[in-house]
Amino acid sequence: ADLTWPSPYDEFEDIMYLQTGYARRGIVDGVNPCSFNSGGNSNLQGSASWIRTLFHDMITADISAGTGGLDASLLYEMDRPENKGTAAFNVTYGFLSSLFSRKISMADLTALGTYTVLGVCGGPLVQVRAGRIDATEAGPSGVPGPTHSTETMKERFATAGFNVTEMIASVACGHTLGVVHGNDFPEIAGPGRQNETDLLPFDSTKAQFDNALVVEYIHGNTSNPLVVGPEATNSDKRVFLADSNITMNYLQDPKAFSSMCGHVFERMMDTVPSSVKLSDPITPYPIKPNNPKIGLTPSGNITFTGSIRVLLKDKNSAGLENWVVSMPYADRNRTACDGCTIQTRPATFQGGFGGNSVESFKERRSFTIAFFEFNASIPASTSISKFNVTLKTSASSDPETYDNNGSGGFPLQDQVIFLEPQSCITGDDFQGDTSKRNMTIVAAVRDERADKPVRFEVIIKQQRQGFIVDELIKQTVQMEQWTGLGVAKPVGFTLFKATYGVPLGGLLSTFDVISGEGDDEVVDEFRKTGDIGSKQCF
Numbered sequence: 001a002d003l004t005w006p007s008p009y010d011e012f013e014d015i016m017y018l019q020t021g022y023a024r025r026g027i028v029d030g031v032n033p034c035s036f037n038s039g040g041n042s043n044l045q046g047s048a049s050w051i052r053t054l055f056h057d058m059i060t061a062d063i064s065a066g067t068g069g070l071d072a073s074l075l076y077e078m079d080r081p082e083n084k085g086t087a088a089f090n091v092t093y094g095f096l097s098s099l100f101s102r103k104i105s106m107a108d109l110t111a112l113g114t115y116t117v118l119g120v121c122g123g124p125l126v127q128v129r130a131g132r133i134d135a136t137e138a139g140p141s142g143v144p145g146p147t148h149s150t151e152t153m154k155e156r157f158a159t160a161g162f163n164v165t166e167m168i169a170s171v172a173c174g175h176t177l178g179v180v181h182g183n184d185f186p187e188i189a190g191p192g193r194q195n196e197t198d199l200l201p202f203d204s205t206k207a208q209f210d211n212a213l214v215v216e217y218i219h220g221n222t223s224n225p226l227v228v229g230p231e232a233t234n235s236d237k238r239v240f241l242a243d244s245n246i247t248m249n250y251l252q253d254p255k256a257f258s259s260m261c262g263h264v265f266e267r268m269m270d271t272v273p274s275s276v277k278l279s280d281p282i283t284p285y286p287i288k289p290n291n292p293k294i295g296l297t298p299s300g301n302i303t304f305t306g307s308i309r310v311l312l313k314d315k316n317s318a319g320l321e322n323w324v325v326s327m328p329y330a331d332r333n334r335t336a337c338d339g340c341t342i343q344t345r346p347a348t349f350q351g352g353f354g355g356n357s358v359e360s361f362k363e364r365r366s367f368t369i370a371f372f373e374f375n376a377s378i379p380a381s382t383s384i385s386k387f388n389v390t391l392k393t394s395a396s397s398d399p400e401t402y403d404n405n406g407s408g409g410f411p412l413q414d415q416v417i418f419l420e421p422q423s424c425i426t427g428d429d430f431q432g433d434t435s436k437r438n439m440t441i442v443a444a445v446r447d448e449r450a451d452k453p454v455r456f457e458v459i460i461k462q463q464r465q466g467f468i469v470d471e472l473i474k475q476t477v478q479m480e481q482w483t484g485l486g487v488a489k490p491v492g493f494t495l496f497k498a499t500y501g502v503p504l505g506g507l508l509s510t511f512d513v514i515s516g517e518g519d520d521e522v523v524d525e526f527r528k529t530g531d532i533g534s535k536q537c538f
């Protein structure tokens, strides 16, 4: 099902489809190209690290108990012997944590990371669902290891919901990328191969998601250290033989390999605690507002800026210069008004395009997205409550109207408006405290709501001893009515302000400005502290 905006999965959808170009979110940077050495470490292949992280996190699921799965509990389980080789997990979570916020969990980011690796490395196109919730403590142990018997491995996979065929396919599909590190697994690597630089690939193409591992195994010319290494640690051999090579023979067909890998990766990504309800597979919005911001000028005009994202149906951008993208809108009373149409113009930054245009994303799954920017000024007395988007692809064509998935338009709220120009985080210490900066937040609230309490909630990313991912801590600051020095009171609005010592961990985070309480809350949400960093308040 298409998403309706705003959706709880908007951040997920952006990170998934805005990989490159205009408005890029950049998840791909940690794994592109597929051979990329992650975290500046020439011994760690980013793509392989992210896939191994997926496996070690999810495989401790217990399907009948409804516990575990892809929930980032691995963050709390790194000291376990079964999770040896933690550098790979640290570079994975270290990179993904830059995208972590209260809108997306580390577990969802791990799933998106898997989707991205498969795209970059030439793997199958998988469907990705959203809604995973992060664990707050370690879960049960149970990652199968290289010395385990066939029975134990079958048992571990079965507990996580994977039958023998799926177990074999998971291992063959996982080990198509990456290597065994001699320093972490000297017992597998064998004598004389115990240094950091001793990297033993599973197949001849460690940075390509292909079935070389299968073909080389069946042909008896494999160098997979978990097949031809010391007998005690030959777990891949035991796994592959668990059904007498039936599955491995089947996987010799590249198409069978690709489709079966797609299946088991979707299963791994979607193995979650029974308390988690995953969304439908996330597909790109045909039309989506990008970074829309309502503001208010001292003279009392509503400003509305941002861009409209348009998914190109056939990836063909020919004739785009003739496109007209407009936004007919309704006023505060939700009625259409004469002349109430915002015009956009094609964005120029990055050519005005974004999407998934990474090389191997290109052929089979690329999405190209064109951006059209707007910068409107609307009298505050009439304001804006929602808009549609119309698209004319040539002077003679009829406009197509997009009404937000049949919901009657893209909704906006003008009850509480964060005032970016009047707000700031200065470079100064807060009251002499070097761990904090001076943060001033100013907001305008409609006069009808001026008697209700106003607050802002900022998310502080707090480092934790021994953890690569920060904890998100919400801090609430009450705001006071403010008559405004140098800011005239815009007609119909009352100004509120608070000054606060923001810990350094909040400087690249997000905050919400909220009027009212409980059922009566109105929120200007997910504003970026980075937008008001190191500047003066006007």
Ligand code: HEM
Pocket: 044, 045, 047, 048, 049, 051, 052, 055, 085, 088, 144, 145, 146, 147, 153, 170, 171, 173, 174, 175, 177, 178, 179, 180, 181, 182, 184, 185, 235, 239
């Ligand atoms: C019986 C099951 C498995 C065992 C015993 C096993 C064992 C191992 C071992 C010992 C390594 C070497 C790690 C290192 O030196 O850094 C490794 C690497 C790896 N494993 Fe597995 N594995 C299993 C299943 C899987 C599955 C199901 C996946 C994913 C679907 C997977 C993905 C990977 C990847 C991508 C690497 C390479 C990591 C890198 O290059 O940094 N493994 N595995």
